[in-house]
Amino acid sequence: MTGHRTYQGQQLELFQPSGGNIAARDAQDLMSWPFFSLAKSRRVAPIDFRMGDVAIRVEATAEHGMATIWDADILIWAASQIVEARDNGLRTSRLMSATPYEILTFIRRDDSARSYERLKAALDRLQSTTIATTIRQPSERRRHRFSWIAEWKERLDAEGRPLGIELILPDWFYAGVIDDSLILTIDRDYFDLRGGFERWLYRLVRKHGGRQTGGWSFDLKHLHLKSGSLSPLKHFVYDLRGIVQRQPLPGYRLALVTDPDSRVRLTFQPTSTDPSGIATFRASRRRSIRL
Structure with a gap:
């Protein structure tokens, strides 16, 4: 783990995952409730969901559309890396760095130029989609508002070839990942579901x-x-x-x-x-x- 960045007044250390062949983990909150578009076509209409004391509002931009359930594979990758490192006694952070190849191979996609462009489009949707929810809030009248990715950037070499991607996860998601009771292992064949x-x-x-x-x-x-x-x-x-x-x-x-x-x-x-x-x-x- 090297380097750090200041984000909204916080000093974040850079977490560089090293796991490739590790278990896939998913966040239970994301498995239980409607947070993503299920369609491959662009969705702009919001999700406005209420059930008991759970309220979820998901909003998309016209430019990028709502984050899809395929885009959520990136969050599964992030959760898997964080849990694996934590279980091995390593420090983790909301600030993560990886190569496109590492992310794409984990979620069972090829590392072609087309897949890389789709990865960047997914990151844009994850960043531009906003969520407001009462889940894991101390009061029903309080909502946490965030985007799936607070910010991200790509690093390029002198020839313009991709060297890596850095992204910052929101507090709400990260807190759910480091709480072992809120994480489940999933079958890696999930990524093959079309x-x-x-x-x-x-x-x-x-x-x-x-x-x-x-x-x-x-x-x-x-x-x-x-x-x-x-x-x-x-x-x-x-x-x-x-x-x-x-x-x-x-x-x-x-x-x-x-x-x-x-x-x-x-x-x-x-x-x-x-x-x-x-x-x-x-x-x-x-x-x-x-x-």
Whole structure:
């Protein structure tokens, strides 16, 4: 760890991750709630979500559009590096430095010039997207406002070739990452999921399915609300049925069941191993959850 920078009156030491083949970790808050666009097309319409004492407002700019669930791979990379370093007794920081190759290979993308341009576009969306939320705030009337990346810059050589990227994470995200109770290991095959819907669904299922010995279920209207999707419920259910038919989520088995009152629920159970390779157990008991 070398160097430092002053940001908003704070001295931040530069954290240079060294891990490549390490476990992928995700922040539970980001897995549970609608923070990202699930579409590959540009989204400008805000996400305005309320459920109980949780309020989330996500706003995008017309220039860049809202940060997408694919852009969130960069945050998964950052969380994974911070947790790995912390677990090995190393100091970490919100100020991080890495090469584009290190980030792209971790999230299973090639290191072509096109991928690098897409990486920079993702960083722009993460910086320009603003979030206001009551999550992890001491009072419901208090909201924390931030962007996924406070600032970022690229370093180039004399020929204009990329040498590396520096970025500063927001306090809200960093605090959630260094709290071990708020982090989960995810299957690296998550990065191979192509659809935004199935990526979002995997994170939600991983958060709530976990290592539970019993299955869980969601009412479809409730699930639609939690997605933050602009897709009408009818289209949402159609897409969900397609995912259940394909079974693409690593480590989980999905099913749709109809209750006696004709209400349809999505149920899911872990398969023989969980994302960290620890044996789990199948069980017939299911519980419905309302979050």
